[in-house]
Amino acid sequence: MNRRFPLNTTGDPHSNPSTQIYLHSIISLLTLPSTTPSPPPGPLENLGMQDMYPAYLQATHFTPLQVIQGLLPLLRTFPARARDAAANNTPKKSVIFCLPATDARVGLPFAGAQAMSAAATLRGAEVLRREIRLAALMDETQAMKHIKVVTVDVGSFGVTTSQVEKSLAPEHAMIDWTVSEKAAYGDAFASALAGQMHHTSRRTPTDVSKFVRTVVDVVSGGRTAPRHNIEAVDFVLGRIRELIHGNRVVVGAGGAPCICPDIYRELI
Structure with a gap:
């Protein structure tokens, strides 16, 4: 990823670090x-x-x-960028x-x-x-x-009840089971799916924005948009939120x- 294109360009075959892809x-x-x-x-x-x-x-x-x-190779920083990140307290x-x-x-x-x-x-x-x-x-x-x-x-995020009920129909899920499997697991399977559907219907899905x-x-790094006059305040708050996470x-x-x-x- 650090080669210059076209490859037959004269001079240094490697591009300048400042012009290379930055992945955060x-x-x-x-x-x-x-x-x-x-x-x-x-x-x-x-x-x-x-x-x-x-x-x-x-x-x-x-x-x-x-x-x-x-x-992953694009995440590895050059020494100069690593020093800049440490000096500027970047996330x-x-x-x-x-x-x-x-x-x-x-x-x-x-x-x-x-x-x-x-x-x-x-x-x-x-x-x-x-x-x-x-x-x-x-x-x-x-x-x-x-x-x-x-x-x-x-x-869970906004799964509708109709989708859940359709996916949890025991008779539909056991179509390809053998007779022995239905006899051994059938009742437990139906009970497990009924309990799962009951808990899912009672649970309020979280909004995807969260x-x-x-x-x-x-x-x-837990930092918000610059709203403080003192940059150190945002940095400290970000570190606390990152520690909690x-x-x-x-x-x-x-x-x-x-x-x-x-x-x-x-x-x-």
Whole structure:
């Protein structure tokens, strides 16, 4: 990415650092539920390991990580930019993984594909965070020092009741089950889906604007638009908000409210 184009240009083949692409944050939304066909709810025994699950894993786990792999070199700063960032107290660059809260934290019965994909991506984010921190301690150029990795556990946002009821119809989900699977899991499956639909209908979805504000908050390091006469005030407030958020942020209906473990982890 630092080569000059066209490649046959005379002189230095590398472009000036000041003219190169500047990337401040990578936000992964591919890890959230979307229009991508996902395996229907059912027991792990019935999960299609040859067709449905590999395709779902490719869309929600492999592809997001491949994109982040390709963009990570652009997050590494040159020594001059690293010194400027430290001197000006600019917010850290960030890699943000947005994950479905329930699948990433718990893993509900009969939703194995979603839970396993979210858990694998979450563990990848944790490994990347530790690798960047360790590299920042050893790297004399400080290229990795101002990068943070944050996971955002995303709850419910405006899912209509009709969509939920359609997706949770037990008779529709058990069409491809064997007779033995229906006998073994049928009653438990219907009970689990009925309970899930009951809790979903009672839960008030959060407005999507709150999700947007939360992500912007993480990217900006908790700093708001300049509203104070003293810049140090905004910096201190931003650091406090960033400390409260920690490395794992929860937003949306159904997300776990506890953030204390992340605060303690930051202080240790």
